[in-house]
Amino acid sequence: MAATFAKLQSNRWPALLDAAAALFAERGYHATTIRDVAQAAGVTPGALYFHVPTKQALLIAVYAEGVDRIIRHVDASIGAEIDPSLRFRRAIKAHLEAILDTSAFARVIVRVLPDDVPEAAAELRAQRDRYEMRFRALIAALDLPPGRSPTLLRMLLMGALNATPIWYRPSSGRLDAIVDEFVASFGAGMTGAGPEPQRRSKR
Amino acid sequence: MAATFAKLQSNRWPALLDAAAALFAERGYHATTIRDVAQAAGVTPGALYFHVPTKQALLIAVYAEGVDRIIRHVDASIGAEIDPSLRFRRAIKAHLEAILDTSAFARVIVRVLPDDVPEAAAELRAQRDRYEMRFRALIAALDLPPGRSPTLLRMLLMGALNATPIWYRPSSGRLDAIVDEFVASFGAGMTGAGPEPQRRSKR
DNA sequence: GAGCTAACTGAACGATCGATTAGCATCAGA
């Protein structure tokens, strides 16, 4: 047990995961080689296979860690807020923070699509779903205008959110302006509570 | 000249483009090999290099053809309609038709991202922009609520639109229901004109 | 029917990929 602790402290598994996440996020899965990951982590390719059996398993491990991290970040950002529309807004902002700034792990999830790796697609989809269910609950708590489908709204929202890394540059302006635009598109018409201060006064 | 005509009629370049588009759309760029394309078109790998110098050039050719086709489809769908909000709606529907049903070429554009092929990224982005300018004009003609950014709205819209192939299944219901959801998110608050007939009466 | 060219075949090239293997160093526990 002490040995296990020492092992977890000393070995290079976390560094390997970090290196893999950074490369998968930047270049995608196919364009990243085992040698790239090993070199970035400062080990030989063989060492990598001591920790993980295949390249696909490495991707799955990164994916799982990424989902864990983004869930933690979103949950922490929502905090104890109880107003559904404010919870929704905070979740959107936290999601954008995670994939635009914070974490290469989160960026892997939106960059590497399940279909890119057919053999691991089912597992990757399951990991994604684990996260998207957070938004399912958030949207279900909203008081949507009649006629809007919570499911379709979630699909459109996730699509728009996950495309942001393609066009977003830190110089694009304050993140809050982008969050406002998301709320204007996907949170408009909610009756749950008064929205954030700066909207509602608008038309 | 007669020879040129006969050549254009008989050679396999269109068939090669079709095969490449189908495979790129289904598996992505990296997972599709030259041999896959050649086999699907019924030729040997060497024959492919008679028509195109590199795999990247093949992708660019498919991309360009895809942009041509989706622009033609969207323009044809808008037709002579002059109401800005109806033009907007028709363009959304035409875009979805193109990437969900009609054309493997259009699906390649939303499936293979410029960043997936760094050496061809600039060219691919130029092709994409050629199409997205259509939506820039459509949105500029809308009468948006104050405070909404036409540029951000376009980014969010394109992201949500281009993510549909990931989750859409023909059994997901009528396409019009999805178009309604897009208009509710991105076309709401327009003052340009009364909306299309079949909504408004629906609840 | 000789000559030419577009279009293609069949086979192979070098490079690189994911993965494997034999062996070495380190160190805790007995």
Added chain:
DNA sequence: TCTGATGCTAATCGATCGTTCAGTTAGCTC
């Protein structure tokens, strides 16, 4: 001091990749 994991290195494997190329075929021209 020995033992046996643990964690790694160095070298390499077979497979597959994009690409090349010498030669073949079909159809045209003169």
